[in-house]
Amino acid sequence: MTTAVPPKRRGPLAKREARLAWGLLAPTIIAVALVVVLPLLSVFWISFKPVGLADLRPPQAVLREALRGDAEAVGDEAELQYRYRNSSRDVAISGVRISDEIPAGLEAGEIDPRCTLEGRQLSCDLGDLEPGGRGAVEIPVTVAQGYLDAPVDLDAVPAGVSGSAPNILTNAEFTLENFARIFDGDEFWGVIGVTFFYTFFGTVGALVMGLFAAMLLNQSFRGQGILRGLYLFPYVAPVIAVAFTWIILFDPYSGSANALLIQMGVSESAINFFGQRPLALIMVTVFEIWRYFPLSFLFILARMQSMDGDMYEAADMDGASPFQQFWYLSLPQLLGILSVLFLLRFIWTFNKFDDIFLLTGGNAGTRVLTVNVYEQAFAVSNIGAGAAVAVVIFCCLLVFSAFFFRFMSREEGL
Amino acid sequence: MKAVRFGYVAGPVIGVLWTFTVAVVVCVAMSFLTGAGFRPGASGALVYGAALGAGILALANLWTVGVAALAAALVAPWLGLGPVVSEAGRVAVVVAAVILWAATLFPLRRMLAGHPWGRATRHEFEASVIRFLTGFGYVFFTVIVVIPFYVMVMTSLKNQSQLVQNPLDFSLDLSQGWGLFRSYVELFAQFNFGSYLWTSFYVSVLTVLITLLFSIPGAYAVARLRFRGAAAFSRSILLIYMVPMIVLALPIYIAFSMTGLRNTVFGIVIIYPVTTIPVALYMLQGYFRGLPAEVEEAGLMDGLTRLGVIWKITLPLSLPALASVSLYVFMIAWNEFLLAFMLLDDPSKFTLTRGVAMLNSSEIPRQHLMAGSVIATVPIMALFLGLERFMTRGLTAGSVKG
Numbered sequence: 177m178t179t180a181v182p183p184k185r186r187g188p189l190a191k192r193e194a195r196l197a198w199g200l201l202a203p204t205i206i207a208v209a210l211v212v213v214l215p216l217l218s219v220f221w222i223s224f225k226p227v228g229l230a231d232l233r234p235p236q237a238v239l240r241e242a243l244r245g246d247a248e249a250v251g252d253e254a255e256l257q258y259r260y261r262n263s264s265r266d267v268a269i270s271g272v273r274i275s276d277e278i279p280a281g282l283e284a285g286e287i288d289p290r291c292t293l294e295g296r297q298l299s300c301d302l303g304d305l306e307p308g309g310r311g312a313v314e315i316p317v318t319v320a321q322g323y324l325d326a327p328v329d330l331d332a333v334p335a336g337v338s339g340s341a342p343n344i345l346t347n348a349e350f351t352l353e354n355f356a357r358i359f360d361g362d363e364f365w366g367v368i369g370v371t372f373f374y375t376f377f378g379t380v381g382a383l384v385m386g387l388f389a390a391m392l393l394n395q396s397f398r399g400q401g402i403l404r405g406l407y408l409f410p411y412v413a414p415v416i417a418v419a420f421t422w423i424i425l426f427d428p429y430s431g432s433a434n435a436l437l438i439q440m441g442v443s444e445s446a447i448n449f450f451g452q453r454p455l456a457l458i459m460v461t462v463f464e465i466w467r468y469f470p471l472s473f474l475f476i477l478a479r480m481q482s483m484d485g486d487m488y489e490a491a492d493m494d495g496a497s498p499f500q501q502f503w504y505l506s507l508p509q510l511l512g513i514l515s516v517l518f519l520l521r522f523i524w525t526f527n528k529f530d531d532i533f534l535l536t537g538g539n540a541g542t543r544v545l546t547v548n549v550y551e552q553a554f555a556v557s558n559i560g561a562g563a564a565v566a567v568v569i570f571c572c573l574l575v576f577s578a579f580f581f582r583f584m585s586r587e588e589g590l
Numbered sequence: 591m592k593a594v595r596f597g598y599v600a601g602p603v604i605g606v607l608w609t610f611t612v613a614v615v616v617c618v619a620m621s622f623l624t625g626a627g628f629r630p631g632a633s634g635a636l637v638y639g640a641a642l643g644a645g646i647l648a649l650a651n652l653w654t655v656g657v658a659a660l661a662a663a664l665v666a667p668w669l670g671l672g673p674v675v676s677e678a679g680r681v682a683v684v685v686a687a688v689i690l691w692a693a694t695l696f697p698l699r700r701m702l703a704g705h706p707w708g709r710a711t712r713h714e715f716e717a718s719v720i721r722f723l724t725g726f727g728y729v730f731f732t733v734i735v736v737i738p739f740y741v742m743v744m745t746s747l748k749n750q751s752q753l754v755q756n757p758l759d760f761s762l763d764l765s766q767g768w769g770l771f772r773s774y775v776e777l778f779a780q781f782n783f784g785s786y787l788w789t790s791f792y793v794s795v796l797t798v799l800i801t802l803l804f805s806i807p808g809a810y811a812v813a814r815l816r817f818r819g820a821a822a823f824s825r826s827i828l829l830i831y832m833v834p835m836i837v838l839a840l841p842i843y844i845a846f847s848m849t850g851l852r853n854t855v856f857g858i859v860i861i862y863p864v865t866t867i868p869v870a871l872y873m874l875q876g877y878f879r880g881l882p883a884e885v886e887e888a889g890l891m892d893g894l895t896r897l898g899v900i901w902k903i904t905l906p907l908s909l910p911a912l913a914s915v916s917l918y919v920f921m922i923a924w925n926e927f928l929l930a931f932m933l934l935d936d937p938s939k940f941t942l943t944r945g946v947a948m949l950n951s952s953e954i955p956r957q958h959l960m961a962g963s964v965i966a967t968v969p970i971m972a973l974f975l976g977l978e979r980f981m982t983r984g985l986t987a988g989s990v991k992g
Contacts (some may be wrong), residue, residue: 194817196896200807201823204867207804211864212830215841222841232847392727403728405978409735412974412981414925416943417963421742424956427757432741435757436621440629466734474982498716527834530927546836553840566837577829 216570222563224350229557235264237272237305239337243282243317247327252319256282260302260337261310269339272302274313276335281323285316305339354564358552371526371544374461378528379521381465383514386472391502393473394480404477411470419534422463426450456540460532464525472517479513480506519580523573545569595715597647597707604722605643605698610635611726612693613673615733620686622740625759626678628686634666635673639694646699647707656695663691697725739967746773746961753956773961781958782937783945783965790924790942791969793858797923798916800863801870805915808867809874810900814883824875831868835928843932853936861929866919873918877911878904913980917973921981924970942966 186194238261245254256278262269278284278296287293291300291313300313358364393404410418426433426449437443449459483506491501529546532538538547545565553562594600613630620628641662645655666672667683674686701721705714744760745753747770752759762770777783811817812824842861843852851857881904889899905912930944940948946962974981 190816193815197811197815197817197820200811200815204804204808204871207864207867208830211842211861212833212838215838215845216833218841218844219837222844232844388727389731392724392731401978403732404982405975406735407731408974408982409739409971412921412970413739414927414943414946414963414966414970416925416927416946417742417967418738420946420950420959420963421738424745424960425738425741430754430757432622432757432760436618439621439627439758440617495713497712498720523832527832527836529834529836534927546834549836549840559840559844562840566840569834569837573832573834577832581825 219563219566219570222560223354223567224352225560225563226349226351226353227559227563229554229559232559235262235267235269235341237261237269237337237339238263239274239335241276241335247282247319247323250319250321250324254282254317254319256284256315256317258300258313258315258335259310260305260312262305262308264341265308267341268307268309269305269341270303272305272337272339273299274302274335274337275299278315278317279323281320281326282317283320285318287315288313291315351560354558354560357558357561358548358564358568366541367543367545367548370457370542373457374464374532374542374544375522375525377461378464378468378525379518381461382468382521382525383472383518385465385469386474386476386517387510387514389469389473390476390480393477407473408470410467415467415530416534418467419463419531423450423535426459450536451540453541456536456542460535460542463535464528464531467531468521468525472521475513475517476510479510483509515583519576519583523576523580526572526576527569545572595710595712597705597710598644600705600710600715600718601643601647601702601707602640603643604701604718605641605646605694606636606639608698608701608722608725609639609642609673609690609694611729612690615729616674616686616690616693618733618737620674620676620678620682621758622744622760624678624682625756625761626676626682628674628676628678631671631673631675634671634675637671638662638666638673642694642698643702646695646702647705652699659695660688660691663687701725742960742963742967746957746964747771748957750955750957773955773957774965777958777961777965781945781949781962782940783942783962785938786940786942786945787965787969789855789940790966793855793862793941794920794923796859797862797866798919800859801866801919802912802916804863804867805870805874806905806912807900809871809878810904812871813875813878814886824872827868827871831872835865839928839932842929846933852933853939855939857933858930858941861933862923862926865926865929866922869922870915870919873915874908874911877908881907910980913977917977917981920973921970924966 240259242257242259243254244257246252247254258274258276260272260274274291276298278293278298280296284293284298287298288300290302291298298315302311302313305311389407393400393407425431428434428446428448428451431446431449433449434443434446438446447455450456487505488501491505496504527546528544529550532542532544532547533550536542538544538551543551546569549562549565549569551562552565553559594603610630610632613635617628617630620626638659642655642659645658649655663672664684664687667674667676667687672687672690674690676683676686678686701718703721705718710718740760744762747762748760749772764770812820812827846852846857851860885907886899886903889903890896894902925943926941927943927947930941931947934940934944937945937948942962943966946959946966949959949962
């Protein structure tokens, strides 16, 4: 009789299970690879390339075809004219070729030496075209009866043109200029400073407010459900709606907030909330707190409701005052969720783009790293520099998530 | 610090703080409702609040205190001193005074209940402070949440000249009847908002469907099946869901420009689900783990295949979770702004958020912008309030996404 031993290798069942698992995961992995991993790699690639917004449209040879001269009677002389030009002012196009079919009823005369005619097929080899260069090929033709019977629309059979230009995105030209450019000068450190101010105070503010709101709602009374729903409004509403509302509310000329402050005697004249240097940054941070306190509040409330009530009764018996109960009982129990929330919200606030972009567009000293990506890539039209900023963001993110995962493995929270 | 714990100190202090809170709120509310000037009077609030706080503690009889406070609240505005100072009409002033009286007397009485006139124990004192903080918290949070939404709705019902004339006046001229809604009518008639609404709706629904299609099998595999790399996989899912959209938006913009997918709704529909799949997968696998594995094993024993188990056992059991995830994904897709803004230029293909962004121009009056915001907000709010239970759970599970 043999003794039963656990299998040393993976058996066929385990293999089948693993195969099924990968099969189920495959669609997700492929989709994520295509839309997340591939773009990430290309961001790294682009950040080392001198690419501007205009380079996204590769240089092309543009061709216009026209019939010049009178073509009214049999035997009239006319000219088929092909005018071509380089759409780019900086890049040459090599191996430009034109091909076309001479319309029926037009007999080609002596043709350009660069061209060859086979039957009715015309093809011209025009060689290289320098940046911004242009030229023309003219084919003299004699009008025959066939053309007069059925005049041909030249655009009906469009002439083809081809040529190859180096594509800046795929060639082997690399540069560190993008990084030099973004790290250069005080601007970058200003952006970093603003980012960390916004991220830190936005996160802490939202946590503190969330804690406060959670404590308010951690008691049952009538209308508790309504209030809970109401307090989630800022988070559920589309960011674009609430951001524009804030802009209108705090408008320096006709905003209600300014009218209110002036009337109450708090301020003498209208305050430009989103246009002044330190104030704009504070306002976008306040907006961030306002919009995201509901999230922390939900989490903290969920944790609070799972707390044991007996402990508080015992503490009450022992004479602990309400503040002592909060400080010595509630807070230690909440510390886990608070720190997980802090890390997660920190990362997410760091990544936030929409809010600041909509509120100030990154002006008045509110430009954070994410907004800087957009500014560099689209406002300054330098895609490469934008990608370089994105790389910086991604590196910061890696550091944060390393923290997060080390912490998560210790903290059994989420 | 100990001195505060005497009733004759704590009472007036809490009284003043609460009166001031109420006065500010009443002023803001009355200003917004009537458009007339109301402002809190610091000295008035100080005197009235201190007297009321002390009075409630000293005189146990609610009637005496109440009548005295009402008299004070009603007389003070005519002397130009009360906690609320106003140049508005007589009726508004009286209404404001009565509201102030009611909103100070009764809450203060509750806050100070059980607090002695003389020395209080730490317990009694802190209980009062906490009741004050609770009251303050309710008022504070309600005000900061309600004001922006109130302004959004009211602005959308006004016209430009009214708005510039008095930015505080949110009173409605009901005699216009349906004319109140002319901004909305114009948005739908001239700015094509009906089609944006429809685009947003079907893009969001498609996003939900595609997301579920991808994430259900994935989540099941991560939660139930054993394979090498499962832990690493769920970690990288979390990591991916922390990658900021703006970093990805740049190459996606380039790729879409080159392949001609930019400016198409199809491009949006293929890109949105990928941003939500990791979240949905993460949420669902958490839920699947919580389901009893025995039921599934019983199904396997009875001859179902794994896919049969997922279809016939796991999915029916996790319908509430699917509802939460669907709602959450719908909300993300509906509210999405960055990708729609970068990828769509053609006004005939806009989603709602992109359409609202288009209204932000100096040539288009502000009430249109606000009406657009209301149109974008109302459907998601209706969905949220109707299905709050699922939504709250979805938000808690989806946690981290901002």
